[in-house]
Amino acid sequence: MATDTSESTETAPSTDRLIGHQTVERLLGTSLYVVSGLLLLFLWVPLAIIIFLAFAENAVTIFPFEGFTLDNFRLAVSSDSMRASLAGSLTIATVAASVATVLGVLASFALTRYRFRLREVYRTFGIIPMVIPGIILGVALRIYFQNLLGILPGFATVVLAHSLYGFPFVLLIVSARMYTFDESLEEAARDLGADPITVFRDVTLPVIAPAVGAGFLFAWIRSFEDYIRALFLTGPNTDVLTIWMFSRIRQLDAPELNAVSALIVFGIAIALAVAMNVGNVTGYVAGTVTEEEE
Amino acid sequence: MATDEPDESTRARAVRLLSGPRSRLGVTVGPSAAWILTLLVAPLAFMVAVSFFEVSSLTYQIIYEPTLNNYRSLFDGGGAIWNTPFVTALWLSYVIATVTTVLCLTLAFPLAYLLARKGGRLFKLVIFFVLLPFFTMYLVRAYSWVLMFGPGGVINSTLMSWGLIDAPLGIFNYGIPAIIVGLTHAYFPYMLLTLYASLDGLDFSIIEAARDLGASRVEVLRDHVIPLTLPGIIGGSLFVFVPSVGAFITPTFLGQGKVQMIGMLIESRVAGTYSIGYASAASMFVLVSIVGAMILAFRYVSIEELGGA
Numbered sequence: 001m002a003t004d005t006s007e008s009t010e011t012a013p014s015t016d017r018l019i020g021h022q023t024v025e026r027l028l029g030t031s032l033y034v035v036s037g038l039l040l041l042f043l044w045v046p047l048a049i050i051i052f053l054a055f056a057e058n059a060v061t062i063f064p065f066e067g068f069t070l071d072n073f074r075l076a077v078s079s080d081s082m083r084a085s086l087a088g089s090l091t092i093a094t095v096a097a098s099v100a101t102v103l104g105v106l107a108s109f110a111l112t113r114y115r116f117r118l119r120e121v122y123r124t125f126g127i128i129p130m131v132i133p134g135i136i137l138g139v140a141l142r143i144y145f146q147n148l149l150g151i152l153p154g155f156a157t158v159v160l161a162h163s164l165y166g167f168p169f170v171l172l173i174v175s176a177r178m179y180t181f182d183e184s185l186e187e188a189a190r191d192l193g194a195d196p197i198t199v200f201r202d203v204t205l206p207v208i209a210p211a212v213g214a215g216f217l218f219a220w221i222r223s224f225e226d227y228i229r230a231l232f233l234t235g236p237n238t239d240v241l242t243i244w245m246f247s248r249i250r251q252l253d254a255p256e257l258n259a260v261s262a263l264i265v266f267g268i269a270i271a272l273a274v275a276m277n278v279g280n281v282t283g284y285v286a287g288t289v290t291e292e293e294e
Numbered sequence: 295m296a297t298d299e300p301d302e303s304t305r306a307r308a309v310r311l312l313s314g315p316r317s318r319l320g321v322t323v324g325p326s327a328a329w330i331l332t333l334l335v336a337p338l339a340f341m342v343a344v345s346f347f348e349v350s351s352l353t354y355q356i357i358y359e360p361t362l363n364n365y366r367s368l369f370d371g372g373g374a375i376w377n378t379p380f381v382t383a384l385w386l387s388y389v390i391a392t393v394t395t396v397l398c399l400t401l402a403f404p405l406a407y408l409l410a411r412k413g414g415r416l417f418k419l420v421i422f423f424v425l426l427p428f429f430t431m432y433l434v435r436a437y438s439w440v441l442m443f444g445p446g447g448v449i450n451s452t453l454m455s456w457g458l459i460d461a462p463l464g465i466f467n468y469g470i471p472a473i474i475v476g477l478t479h480a481y482f483p484y485m486l487l488t489l490y491a492s493l494d495g496l497d498f499s500i501i502e503a504a505r506d507l508g509a510s511r512v513e514v515l516r517d518h519v520i521p522l523t524l525p526g527i528i529g530g531s532l533f534v535f536v537p538s539v540g541a542f543i544t545p546t547f548l549g550q551g552k553v554q555m556i557g558m559l560i561e562s563r564v565a566g567t568y569s570i571g572y573a574s575a576a577s578m579f580v581l582v583s584i585v586g587a588m589i590l591a592f593r594y595v596s597i598e599e600l601g602g603a
Contacts, residue, residue: 028511032404032407032408033408035401035404035405036404036405036408036420039401039402039404039405039482040420040423040424042401042479043423043424043427043479043482044423044427045442046435046438046439046441046442046479047426047427047430047434047435047438049438049441049442049448050434050437050438050441053441102325103325103326103329104326106321106322106323106325106326107322107323107326109322110319110322110323114315114318114319114322116319116323122323122327122330125330125334125335126326126330128334129330129334131532131533131536131584131588132581132584133536133537133539133540133557133580133584134537134540134542135540135542135557135560135561135577136341136540136560136577136580136581137334137337139341139560139561139564139570139573139574139577140337140338140340140341140574140577141333141337142564143337143340143341143344143570143574144336144337144340144341147340147344147354147355147356147570148340160333161333163329164329164330164333164334167326167329171326195309195312196309196312196313196318197305197308197309197312221429224431225431225432225433227432227433227542227543228542228543228557228561231561231565232564232565242431242433245433245434245437246433246543249433249436249437249440249547257437261431261434261437261438264430264431264434265426265430265434268426268429268430269426271429272422272425272426272429273422
């Protein structure tokens with residue numbers, strides 16, 4: 001049956017093959033691990049070097065190594081401009097993510113529970129703020145606020161832009177959760193006489209709460225790390241951490257920047273480790289949350 | 295139960311609002327629809343309009359007389375059309391974004407496959423180490439590559455101190471290769487997570503069946519794995535390609551003035567001289583090409599299939 005060109009089975013290796021099936025299998029398996037290991041290395045080496053340099057006397061390169069110090073951290077924490085911009089970014093991210101979460105939860109509810117005209121159009125436009133390049137959204141909003149509405153850039157314009165930017169993340173994560181939600185639970189509550197608000201608070205919200213939290217976190221991070229939208233939409237009285245960092249990096253010699261970056265990596269590592277032990281973070285990120293996994 | 299319950303009258307009104315089909319749509323869809331209309335549709339429509347108007351270089355006010363001058367200035371550089379800053383930057387952006395996308399796809403596929411096939415502790419650990427850079431500030435990741443590259447950067451200085459090279463290597467200097475590496479590092483997790491999501495839903499018994507029936511690895515990949523995970527491949531490519539085209543931070547840091555991508559060109563015109571007419575016209579080309587890419591992608595996948603991330 002098997003012609004000489006077709007692959008042979010494990011039990012009867014053909015004579016013209018130099019290496020057996022088992023060996024190929026093992027080699028491929030090993031190379032899959034090797035490639036994956038190298039990839040993790042690629043993802044991690046630059047961050048590891050930042051963390052290393054944050055503790056080093058020399059700010060930019062490893063060699064010649066001059067010894068360890070905590071001065072970089074002291075410098076970072078004592079910088080007034082850094083503290084002001086950090087406070088600004090924390091405020092912007094928190095307000096914008098809260099607005100995005102409220103809008104996103106309401107919208108997810110409508111998308112998964114109601115049928116209405118233009119539903120698909122609404123859904124598509126709801127996702128656009130996430131995929132449209134930041135530079136275009138930033139410039140478009142800047143021109144719109146300044147030239148059409150006569151509003152000068154400042155705190156309000158950044159928050160509005162970031163709340164729009166964060167909205168799709170909440171929408172996708174929460175509506176994915178709502179789709180897998182057993183609607184008969186809500187119906188049962190309604191049949192037993194609960195009004196819509198009670199149903200939402202006592203039945204729906206407890207089930208979707210982890211997704212709402214994940215959506216808020218996503219929107220928050222997106223706002224906190226955004227540079228280009230903030231660049232066009234912030235005013236002289238609103239300091240943003242990314243803008244402060246950007247100007248420092250441009251000068252190419254900023255020892256305290258390594259410390260700030262290292263602190264951010266540590267902070268995110270702790271938050272992520274906690275989140276991964278509490279909920280199914282991978283599922284929310286990759287959009288693979290299903291009823292059984294919850 | 296809840297201590298901060300609204301008083302009965304407000305509550306009764308809210309309940310009434312949510313009972314009617316029309317008013318409950320207004321409450322749930324209304325706020326976000328208003329946001330989308332006033333903060334997305336209106337600004338983009340205004341940007342289209344601005345691209346057809348002259349902008350006074352003295353007062354920065356828009357002169358509302360239709361003109362094609364903004365579009366003409368994109369292709370007017372005194373020399374050949376393909377030598378204008380706009381055409382060069384747009385072309386370079388497409389090339390860099392395409393290479394980045396292909397690189398991300400080929401790098402992410404093996405890891406996504408491994409993650410989808412294996413589970414358990416190792417899986418959780420690997421996912422943690424992939425997600426951590428993903429959640430780390432974009433700016434920090436771009437900065438980390440600023441330290442790596444350059445004539446005196448970590449790569450060159452390390453190789454030199456080990457005695458492997460005598461002088462800094464050009465490929466590890468700032469420039470296009472550095473930008474591609476930086477962008478790959480930045481958007482790789484999007485590709486990985488999208489691919490993982492679609493490989494995770496794959497029934498691996500199909501692959502085993504095909505293998506048992508004598509299909510080679512290449513055949514299985516070509517005939518089963520790739521067609522079944524096509525939504526993930528297209529979705530992931532879109533999530534890498536689109537932001538790469540409009541990238542700003544990475545090419546600014548890792549090009550160090552030697553390379554100009556389209557996002558940098560638009561930024562410099564607005565931040566420098568507030569040439570919003572030119573910037574709007576240039577943005578139209580980026581928008582149209584992105585919409586084109588998305589329409590092409592949506593012929594193969596629905597927006598739901600694109601899923602999270």
